[in-house]
Amino acid sequence: MRVLYVDDEPDIREIAEISLGLDPQFEVRTAPSGEAALALVEQWVPDVALFDVMMPGMDGPQLLARMRERPALANLPVIFVTARAQRSELQDFARLDSVGVIAKPFDPVTLAAQVRSLAR
Numbered sequence: 654m655r656v657l658y659v660d661d662e663p664d665i666r667e668i669a670e671i672s673l674g675l676d677p678q679f680e681v682r683t684a685p686s687g688e689a690a691l692a693l694v695e696q697w698v699p700d701v702a703l704f705d706v707m708m709p710g711m712d713g714p715q716l717l718a719r720m721r722e723r724p725a726l727a728n729l730p731v732i733f734v735t736a737r738a739q740r741s742e743l744q745d746f747a748r749l750d751s752v753g754v755i756a757k758p759f760d761p762v763t764l765a766a767q768v769r770s771l772a773r
Contacts, residue, residue, distance in 0.1 A: 654678055654679055654680070654700045654701065654769075654772070655679075655680050655682070655697070655698070655699040655700045655701075656673050656679050656680065656681045656682070656699060656700070656701055656702070656703070656768060657681075657682055657683070657684065657690060657693065657694070657697075657699035657701070657702040657703070658670060658673065658681065658682075658683045658684075658702075658703045658734075659683070659684045659685075659686070659687065659689075659690045659702065659703065659704045659705060659708070659713070659716065660683070660685070660703075660704075660705040660708070660734065661685055661686060661705060661708040661709060662705070663685070665705075665757070666683045666685065668761055669681075669683070669703070669734075669759075669761075669764065670683050671761070672761035672762070672764045672765060673764060673765050673768065675765060676765040676769075679765060679768075682697060682699070686708060686709075686710055686711065687704075687708060687710060687711030687712070687713075687715060687716035687719065688710065688711060690702075690704075690716060690720075691716070691719060691720075694720070694723070694725075694726060698725055698726065699729065700729075700730075700772070701729070701730045701731075701732065701768060701771075701772040702720070702729055702730070702731050702732070703731075703732045703733075703734050703755070703768065704716050704717060704731060704732070704733055704734065705733075705734050705735065706733050706734070706735035706737060707735065707736075707737070713733050713734075713735075714733075714749050717731050717749060717750065717751065721750065730752045730771070730772045731750070731751045731752065732751060732752055732753050732754065732755055732768065732771050732772070733749075733751050733753075733754045733755070734754075734755045734756075734757055734759065735754060735755075735756065735757060736756070736757040736758075752771045752772065753771035755767055755768075755771075
């Protein structure tokens with residue numbers, strides 16, 4: 654399964670890449686911004702994507718909207734990753750055509766299982 658993780662924080666990206674990479678079925682790529690993610694998916698189409706909600710330039714919801722404009726990504730399962738995990742915010746993210754939300758800080762040990770569960 655191809656997994657794209659997009660986050661502007663290098664440390665969080667690295668932890669996510671390592672934890673997701675522990676699953677032998679996952680092929681993981683990361684991007685530091687929405688713009689970089691859009692460039693990456695030109696050559697490499699993921700099966701599931703995780704987007705940080707708050708990023709400079711293009712945030713996670715804006716990136717999702719841009720991805721949905723592309724026919725190859727119109728049905729891509731997207732999971733938001735955010736430190737803003739209040740109940741009302743989670744409901745807002747659910748309305749944005751995502752398959753779920755993972756709260757930061759996430760547990761690196763269970764991250765792959767969470768992604769598998771949400772991506773079904």
